[in-house]
Amino acid sequence: MPPLIHKWNHSYAILSSVAFPHKKILFAGTHDSKILCFDLSTYNLAKTIQLGDEEEAHTRSSVLCLAKSQDERYLFSAGADSLVRIWSVGELSPNGGVFITELTTLYSLIDIGDIFSIKYLDAHQTIVFGCQNANMMYMSGIMDRLNGKPRCDDVNRLPQRRYDRFFDSNGPGSQGDSARCNSPSPGCYESRKNHTIMEVPLRNTIPYAHNSFIYSIQPLSGANVQLPDAFYQNGLTRASTEFIISGGGDGLSKIWALSMKNKGCADVKLLAEMDNNESVLCQVVQFPFLYCGLNGGFVKIWDLNLDELVATLQSSSKCDIVSISVYEDHIFASHEKGVTKFFKDETFEWLVDDGLVLSTEILRKKCTGSSFLRLAAGGKSGSLTLYNISELVEETHHRGSKINTKISEAANEAQKSKLKLDYQAILDNDNMQETLRELMSFKTVSAFTESQYVIDSRRCASYLQQAFTSLGASCNLLPTGSNDNPLVHALFKGKSKSKPKSKIVWYGHYDIISPGDPSKWTTDPYMLTCENGFLKGRGVTDNKGPLVAAMYSAGSAFLEGTLENDIIFLVEGQEESNSQGFVEAVKKHQNLLGNDVDWILFSNSYWIDEKIPCLNYGLRGVINARVTIWSDAPDRHSGLDGGVHREPTTDLSRVLSKLQDDDGHVLIPGFYAPLGELKAEEEARFKEIIQRADLCESVTLEKLMAKWTKPSLSITNMKVSGPGNSTVIPRSASATISIRVVPEQEVHEIKESLESFVTQSFKRLETPNHFKFQVLNEAEPWLGNPENAVYQILREEIRDAWGIDPLFIREGGSIPQVRFLERTLNASAIQIPCGQSTDNAHLNNEQLRIENWYKMRQILHKAFNRL
Known part of the structure; x- marks a missing residue:
């Protein structure tokens, strides 16, 4: 199985998907009448759209197919309610929301049954969709029609309001004249709930386009397709003609030419037929090839220039191919057992535990800006999974030490020649996640003395040394005792010329507590799992996740040449075991830290709730x-x-x-x-927490004061x-x-x-x-000064990142070495929590929200230069 990047879970099957990669959005249509909108930057569920009228259960509909416009302004959905819906899609907001509006609903006066396939042809604003009754329908000039907005007032013309389903509907008019529009004419609209209703004229129907259900429609023209002159015969012109390929249960793939006329009409001509001998369940066009997914696990490849069959492939599972995606001749065919990849004479197959894979979508690097080529796979079980398929298509793939090797080479070049290199591709959030994935795989339980854990902890320290060096830091491993895990010391040198440099120490740890009983976890505690917007695994929030975010904040600034201050990392491997050997190691090697440290930063606690970011200034x-x-x-x-x-x-x-x-x-x-008595300003902070935070009713001001002070x-x-x-x-x-x-x-x-x-x-x-x-x-207990300069800078950066003022909190727990570092380095400590109250640190199913993690990196990236 290729590496899993992220996985979302839904209660019902994922039937369709479409990516808006430039907007960093992935849409998924579900069996329970929803369109799910996922943020590909934070992996949060940005929006859930419920189809149909809230008061009428019979208007609900499975979302069988999704499509988009090339400019990603519009989303098109269709399914079991015989309707086509057009949505306006906005940009993701900084807080992860997105504005989506239903512009219009298309319907047919005849009963067409389920809509299995839909595509939008941008050149002539044309929607084409394939139906259960074997008809193919289209509507041209959609956006121009919307701007005109003539009106009618009969919502009962919509098929789902006739109550009877396909093949036995009473049809419009059978319930009396009230079911008819006052002025029935093609293109009739109605203003309802801020959108319109549009009737598809009967003349825009291609009756019995196939002798079965029409499962697939693919556009043949497009921005990257230049069709040969042979397609433009019998009066067809490039300016007025759109080409599509339909596939049906009759085993045929058909090429159609739609020659557009005035008033949204078209002359439709059948140009060619290709007989696949099996039902065509899905298709993909990469001109000049047509890839057809068929019954029995077959994939057939046709040369569209010559209407010739090029190759016939078959998956070893011989299960029906229900979705197909192609990237540079690499064919990803999904079926009941999982996904089969065909390339040249090679077959690669991975099975999935979630059952039937119903939809796949390839997210290209050049569109998403990520480092990895991704495959989104939606399943019958309700899972929607992002796989990293870079290795499977023989692209340059950077993971673990491979990432660091490239970064190290780039860093050396930057130091030697001061060339301005583009580091974004190797320092993006995907690579940060891969570094965390490697770090999580080490079983660094400092309380266990068995050789497996001792060796893994030493390997983890060595990996951190390599990672720091690759990000541009000088790094050493400092011994802390014969049987204790080493202390990692790393220095990123700032280059400020405009002001005196500050020296900031970042304190963290790479050891973890035991996960306990693995059966009580829903994921492997030693394997980073990315699911439903969260990172999961032992140590992900305490403390490997925040550590990696801080590393990449300093490292990216250093490699970009923008780091002004010196950032020192002290990362111990015994924090969960009373920090054995830490004090001795720091005192012995204090020359590496110097006597001029300005600030100590750390992140080893959590917000007080799930919504409001916090700054922590006290520990018992x-x-x-x-x-x-x-x-x-x-x-x-x-x-x-x-x-x-x-x-x-x-x-x-x-x-x-x-x-x-x-x-x-x-x-x-x-x-x-x-x-002594609690100071008035502290009591005011506590009262603000009670007012603003989402706390359970049992948490009172008195209880907060009791456990914090x-x-x-x-x-x-x-x-x-x-x-x-x-x-x-x-x-x-x-x-x-x-x-x-x-x-x-x-x-x-x-x-x-x-x-x-x-x-x-x-x-x-x-x-x-x-x-x-x-x-x-x-x-020792610790109490910081929330009024000092660093807390105020972090407050501003948090407000800029989250759009809200943080809460200043204390905590009842302890971190052993904070006061020791303050005394030894003669510097004030500041804590910026990364995770939320539900992170389950030290408990089963530890997690960290990805959005928090990304924002942490963003906040520190700016703050490191302002301190």
Whole structure:
């Protein structure tokens, strides 16, 4: 299977698709009467159009076919309601929306059944569509007619309002004269809900164009097609003639000439027939060849100049070919099992788990501006998938180290000769995604000491070194201990001549926590999955996604020659394991950082909801400690020894009970002494959060203040020896205490007070059992200054990117090394969250919205030069 770029899921089958690549839009027609509009830049679902009247269920219709105008101004849809709809399509807005308006609805007075195929011929504003009743119909001068807008007032002329379906309709007029238009004439309109209704004249019908359903219509002329003179015979002229090829269930492909006349009429001539011997389910024209997808897995290729059969191919699955796409003689044929690619004498087939593939669409690089050639495939299961097919068509393909090799060569050239190179193709978002894909594949669980994870973590650090170097940075791996993952240090040198350079440190980490039970994930946690506008996988939001966005922000500016400030990256591999070795490594190699760091930036938290971007200026610290009590005796039976000896579990319970009173108030001496009143400006920020953020009703101002500005104590884990059944008295018992501290408190003071308090509580029990207190890990709290220059610059850039002011928030969690870096580098830290409240960091199905990721890169790209 080729690499998957993105996948969207819908509840019903995707029946048709059409791309507007210059507008970065992909449309999909569904079985449940919807047209889905996807943003190809952010992969968000930009709009859902529901067909038919909201109050009338019988007007709903499967969208069987879609088409577009060459200038991408108009979308055309048709399907099971016997109607053709014309839509005006605007540009994607900066916030990801798109304005789409239904301009007109075309209908026929005769019952034509389902519309299986539709195409728009731009030269003469002509819509051609193929019908279930074997008729082919057309309407010319569409846009000119819309500008005229004569009117009638009878919506009951629309076929879906007659209630009876194909072959048994009562037809217009059978319900009385009220079903007829007051002035029935070809081209009749009605103004309804800001659009018009247009009747296709009966004279614009080609009756029994085939002896079966008409599944396919393809234009033969176009911007890139220059037809030979042989097509223009018997009075046909280039200026007035359009050519189409229709394909039907009768096995025939037919070439038609539509010679346009005045008043939207045309002379229609059948020029040639090609017998495929099997039903023609789909067709593609790349002149001079016609590619026909047939029953039985056959693909036939015809030379249109000579009306000769060139080749007959067959997929190994022998399933009906229901959609076909062609790129430079590479044929992609979809069927019930998946997709088969034919090229010369080679056949490549990949199976899909989603079942029947019903539509395919190739998105060319020159149109989308992306680095990869893409194939969009819509399936019966409701999936719409983008595949990277660059490798399959033998194009230059850059992934992982291959990307970096090319970038490195370009960077060296830029440094040596200062040539202005176009780096966009190798630094676009597609390549950024491929770098993240490689990074996600490393199983960098720092808590696991098995060789697989140790080796993968070292390989990941080496990959990051290669990636940084390729983006133009100088990079070193710094040891942190014999068994600990190395620290990655990278420097992008700025070139500012207009002002003194700033030095910014970006702090991040490449290690992750364990994904846990894979069965609880809907995707492979170690494989980047792009689905429904989100990136998914372990570490995608914590912290590999934000790290890659920051790398590409600095790297692209450096390679473009626009980076003004020095950007230093410190990326550790032990953050999820108490940052073991980090402090020692930074102190040992502080010469690489210097004594003139201005700012420390990091992104390791999330928005407070799913809608409003945030800036984070505070974190609680943490002290995790374990208390263990054990006896010299082995595990015992409660029936034999119960009530005879002092039991470790009972002693532990008594010690833990002394930590808090009945109201949850912490009783450790001096615990609350340093705390003061919340400042008025902070309380105002918290009130703004309550007012603006989309929070559940249970979140109150008091609860926000409690978890962000107040310390807490929790018992997070309890363990006992023995089998754990109800009759065994354990010889040992332990509990983990987790204390969250706030900036007013000193970690070492709280830690010492906790140890002294539980030790004295145990001694007062006068028990023969033994006691041990152990600090597992600790992290200092952090409080930034939301009024400083960097926060204000980031605020402006966020407002520019998202069109909304960010919220200034704090968080109850901890990041161990922020305060250490502030003290060591004598610089202020600033946090810019990337993900949303629903990212599921440290949980199953971790994710990061692609739009957030792209905007993060955009924001940092500008901010790095403004700091």
